[in-house]
Amino acid sequence: MSAAGGHRSVAEHRAAIADLLGAGATERVALDRHAAGRRLAADLVAADDLPRFDNSAMDGYAVCPGSPDQRAYPVVGDVPAGSAPRFALAPGEAARVMTGARVPEGTVAVVPVERTDASPTGPAPERVTIDADPTPGQHVRPRGEDVTAGSVLAARGSATTPALIALGRSAGCTVVEVQVATRVAVVATGAELAPPDADPGAGGIHESNSDMIAALAQAAGCDVRRAEVCSDEPPELRALLHDLDRDPDIDLVVTTGGVSAGAYEVVRQVCEPLPTFDFVHLAMQPGGPQGLGRYGSTPVICLPGTPVGAFVAFEVLVRPGLDRRHGAPPARPGQAAYRGKSRRTRAGRVQFVTSVLHDDGTVSAPDARHLTALAAANCLIEVPEGVDQLIDGDVVTVHLL
Numbered sequence: 275m276s277a278a279g280g281h282r283s284v285a286e287h288r289a290a291i292a293d294l295l296g297a298g299a300t301e302r303v304a305l306d307r308h309a310a311g312r313r314l315a316a317d318l319v320a321a322d323d324l325p326r327f328d329n330s331a332m333d334g335y336a337v338c339p340g341s342p343d344q345r346a347y348p349v350v351g352d353v354p355a356g357s358a359p360r361f362a363l364a365p366g367e368a369a370r371v372m373t374g375a376r377v378p379e380g381t382v383a384v385v386p387v388e389r390t391d392a393s394p395t396g397p398a399p400e401r402v403t404i405d406a407d408p409t410p411g412q413h414v415r416p417r418g419e420d421v422t423a424g425s426v427l428a429a430r431g432s433a434t435t436p437a438l439i440a441l442g443r444s445a446g447c448t449v450v451e452v453q454v455a456t457r458v459a460v461v462a463t464g465a466e467l468a469p470p471d472a473d474p475g476a477g478g479i480h481e482s483n484s485d486m487i488a489a490l491a492q493a494a495g496c497d498v499r500r501a502e503v504c505s506d507e508p509p510e511l512r513a514l515l516h517d518l519d520r521d522p523d524i525d526l527v528v529t530t531g532g533v534s535a536g537a538y539e540v541v542r543q544v545c546e547p548l549p550t551f552d553f554v555h556l557a558m559q560p561g562g563p564q565g566l567g568r569y570g571s572t573p574v575i576c577l578p579g580t581p582v583g584a585f586v587a588f589e590v591l592v593r594p595g596l597d598r599r600h601g602a603p604p605a606r607p608g609q610a611a612y613r614g615k616s617r618r619t620r621a622g623r624v625q626f627v628t629s630v631l632h633d634d635g636t637v638s639a640p641d642a643r644h645l646t647a648l649a650a651a652n653c654l655i656e657v658p659e660g661v662d663q664l665i666d667g668d669v670v671t672v673h674l675l
């Protein structure tokens with residue numbers, strides 16, 4: 275049942291969106307903060323050892339004991355971080371070293387300054403006495419202890435987290451092969467929509483979908499290039515879609531509103547006559563009315579205008595296709611026990627209930643409506659088509675937001 279204008283299951287429409295989005299391209303980018311939140315398109319391989327050389331984990335004295343119980347040492351050098359000692363320690367000698375500094379050849383252990391009779395500041399003393407026998411290797415970070423050059427730091431598909439950026443950079447990597455971020459334009463449609471700086475007047479409303487969908491797309495790893503608001507006039511939407519199709523920096527357009535059964539459904543009026551579009555009413559609530567297709571060569575996903583419907587449709591239907599395109603593993607729904615008063619749901623359609631998953635593993639639905647409930651939610655309960663009631667204790671499927 276996937277004919278245009280007919281009913282389609284949630285799974286079928288999700289698959290149709292994933293097909294429309296296709297597989298994403300890959301690119302080489304600098305391994306810096308701008309690479310955060312992407313997915314590796316190839317294994318990230320260490321270019322250097324980490325640490326690059328044996329170095330001190332403490333401010334103190336590198337020692338090479340001449341005998342196991344030697345306490346007093348001549349200080350033969352001073353090594354600040356960033357310098358390379360041009361001397362080696364002979365048995366019985368010590369050198370002052372700072373945290374992170376390369377230790378001289380011959381170093382057996384580092385003794386923290388607090389465990390010596392030396393002042394922590396000022397010039398290095400000529401002699402130092404330590405208060406206990408050092409264990410060989412203590413406070414020395416050996417070269418390659420963390421990573422050896424040529425080893426795989428993270429496999430293809432891993433997220434470029436802040437920690438991975440630090441690991442890669444520390445191991446000498448400067449570029450990384452990642453999945454390209456989908457470049458998105460969001461178009462909110464509706465004659466009633468007033469932008470944030472405008473007075474909505476008697477029949478208007480404060481527009482909110484454009485930035486909500488843009489923020490959801492960003493959270494899904496997209497690069498949102500444009501967020502537009504368009505009236506219900508077909509020529510205006512046609513001109514905008516034409517412009518977006520010609521824009522080489524746009525890979526995907528997401529519209530909201532104008533897809534249901536009213537007299538002024540601008541998205542439907544403009545796109546439905548095109549052979550490249552399908553409009554369907556999914557057996558799903560909220561977010562039932564949907565469209566998708568290509569305007570020119572640009573993929574266009576048409577979400578309903580109701581803010582909660584648009585949000586849920588994006589998360590349930592669009593996000594999985596974007597995750598696949600961006601190389602992210604599919605989100606796995608969980609299970610939790612429903613707690614709270616019984617709740618009627620509409621049989622015959624899959625319902626997504628904005629809900630809260632608690633620390634104790636139970637899930638409840640906030641006693642609030644629409645956007646207030648959505649803003650309080652951290653998950654969606656998926657109630658299958660055949661169920662018409664949620665009862666305390668039911669084990670339900672949960673999608674984290």
Ligand SMILES: Nc1nc2c(c(=O)[nH]1)N[C@H]1C(S)=C(S)[C@@H](COP(=O)(O)OP(=O)(O)OC[C@H]3O[C@@H](n4cnc5c(N)ncnc54)[C@H](O)[C@@H]3O)O[C@H]1N2
Nearest residue numbers: 462464481482483531532533534535562578579580581583
């Ligand atoms: N006769 C029928 N009427 C409706 C049906 C139906 O099957 N038959 N479906 C209902 C369902 S379900 C939904 S969802 C909506 C979808 O309608 P549209 O996609 O055409 O959306 P609009 O009519 O443009 O707007 C719906 C609602 O949302 C508000 N809205 C729209 N855009 C924004 C925005 N950018 N920011 C904030 N709020 C927005 C708009 O003012 C409306 O209140 O249709 C039902 N009707």
Ligand code: MOO
Nearest residue numbers: 560561562580583
């Ligand atoms: O499908 Mo609609 O109002 O229930 O979002």
